[in-house]
Amino acid sequence: KAGVTQTPRYLIKTRGQQVTLSCSPISGHRSVSWYQQTPGQGLQFLFEYFSETQRNKGNFPGRFSGRQFSNSRSEMNVSTLELGDSALYLCASSRGRTDTQYFGPGTRLTVL
Amino acid sequence: GESVGLHLPTLSVQEGDNSIINCAYSNSASDYFIWYKQESGKGPQFIIDIRSNMDKRQGQRVTVLLNKTVKHLSLQIAATQPGDSAVYFCAENIYNFNKFYFGSGTKLNVKP
Numbered sequence: 001k002a003g004v005t006q007t008p009r010y011l012i013k014t015r016g017q018q019v020t021l022s023c024s025p026i027s028g029h030r031s032v033s034w035y036q037q038t039p040g041q042g043l044q045f046l047f048e049y050f051s052e053t054q055r056n057k058g059n060f061p062g063r064f065s066g067r068q069f070s071n072s073r074s075e076m077n078v079s080t081l082e083l084g085d086s087a088l089y090l091c092a093s094s095r096g097r098t099d100t101q102y103f104g105p106g107t108r109l110t111v112l
Numbered sequence: 113g114e115s116v117g118l119h120l121p122t123l124s125v126q127e128g129d130n131s132i133i134n135c136a137y138s139n140s141a142s143d144y145f146i147w148y149k150q151e152s153g154k155g156p157q158f159i160i161d162i163r164s165n166m167d168k169r170q171g172q173r174v175t176v177l178l179n180k181t182v183k184h185l186s187l188q189i190a191a192t193q194p195g196d197s198a199v200y201f202c203a204e205n206i207y208n209f210n211k212f213y214f215g216s217g218t219k220l221n222v223k224p
Contacts, residue, residue: 004155033212043156043201043214056211090155098205100146101212103155 002027004093004104012110018079021107025072025093031055032074033101034066037088046089049074050097078109086111124221131189133218135202140183142204147176147187150217151198159187159200189220197222 005024013019025032033056034046045058049068066076072093078085088108092101125131137145143164148156162169162176162185169176175188185202199217 035214042216043203045211045213048211058211092155098144100158100161102158103148105153105155 004091004102006089006091006104006107008107009105010108010110012112013081014112015081015083017081018077019081019109020075020077021089021091021109023074023076023091023093023104025074025091026102029093029095029102030072031094031097031099031101032068032072033092033094034074034076035090035092036060037090037106038086043090046076048097055097081111083111085109121216122219122221124223125192127192127194127222127224129192131187131192131196131220131222133187133189133200133202133220135185135187135215137183137185137202137204137213139204139206139213140180141206144205145176145178145185146203146205146212147174147185148201148203148214149196149198150201156201192220192222194222194224196220 007022031050033048036044047054047066048056052068063079068074088106090103090106092103094101146161147159149159150156160171160174160176162178173190177186199219201217202215203212205212
């Protein structure tokens, strides 16, 4: 069974731009969570989607948003990029909301 | 937010020795814990999990111990190998809430 896939793997943007990242969960998994990983802050929870609905949200500004499609694939969007948004963005999927989360390889975003 | 921390940021062990990585959590309502391993350039990889109704759980070469009295979690790796070199994270979750909080990570260096 294929694992969690994320595209693109690497991305370079400039301040003020916006970006969309994509995540395809493991087949049969309906819950998708997003995390931001930086050296200084570690892994921080962004949001969780289940059945196309956002179920949980972390402490991030409204510039960070996401959605989930009927096939459980998810996208997250960051608008008006700031230098501090440079990070590894990780997606994790689980079968149900209380099941083990499996991570994708991440998207490395660099904001110049 | 909730706090999950690790006692040691870096742990160096000799190949073949046993490793113990510790984690403290602050939310007494947390009842599901996971250990992840993250190698350079990759997303976190699930190692082992434990629910709060257990004190110990064993996997292949790994054992997780949970002490709810002092809110402490540990990961024991037997016969540590060079391939075990990575950053290890503990994560806590309040059951049925599906919002994981991650520790800052411990880097394990295995010396040949």
